[in-house]
Amino acid sequence: MSIGAVDPRVAVGMRDLARHTRRVIDEVHDDGDDRIITDQGRPVAVLRAYQPQRTQLPVTAFDAMAQAAELAGDHRRYELIQGELSVSPSPNRNHQRAVGRLIRVISAALEQFGWEAQPGNDLRTETSVLCPDAMLVPMADDDVAPTLVIEVTSTNRATDLGPKRDAYSFMGIAMYWVLDRERRALLVYTLDATTGTYPKPDVYGESTEAAVLVPVDEELVKVTVDVAKVLGR
Secondary structure, three states: OEEEEOOOOOOOOHHHHHHHHHHHHHHHHHHOOOEEEEEOOEEEEEEEOOOOOOOOOOHHHHHHHHHHHHHOOOOOEEEEEOOEEEEEOOOOHHHHHHHHHHHHHHHHHHHHHOEEEEEOOOEEOOOOEEOOOEEEEEOOOOOOOOOEEEEEOOOOHHHHHOHHHHHHHHOOOOEEEEEEOOOOEEEEEEOEOOOOEOOOOEEEEOOOEEEEEEEEOOEEEEEEEEHHHHHOO
């Protein structure tokens, strides 16, 4: 916390200031807001909530770190999410089975339109390097950005539903699916072109079939997903 003077004409002894701020410090600790300290109704100081300075990891440093980890036989997933390093365990078989089921369902529906789902490749910006579990891309052009990316939750659930969601929206990806194995549901986020963010998702539980309109070229094509089958046991 830092204390800055509000009214230099008001002289307050250190003991009085401590007496007045002791309760306020506890309040700031609770909710993080700034608090004005008063003496007999007059403002004498402001107690500002501490804002830690975060140092962003450059993409070049991240690339060197990820390469060194790979050479050392480290099979964990290294990602950079808006300057923050994220390291998650190597996915287990149940996770990979769920990814495979989703890829097959989406590809079966969209191959006739020249699009397919496939395991994710690195998606890059100046501050992020993300590798989704799966993504939807055109079969004939490797340079076109995906219109849909998919994450299947494991130990990194909070990251998938928070920082990664925000990073994918910043990249302008039209649709983001999260197969939430803890919630037993498919969450479908669709980008709001006006705000550049994902509003609250459509949620499809395991007792339903999700009929989702997916952007393919200039069209929206329906993809039906049996959520229970994709989740498995």
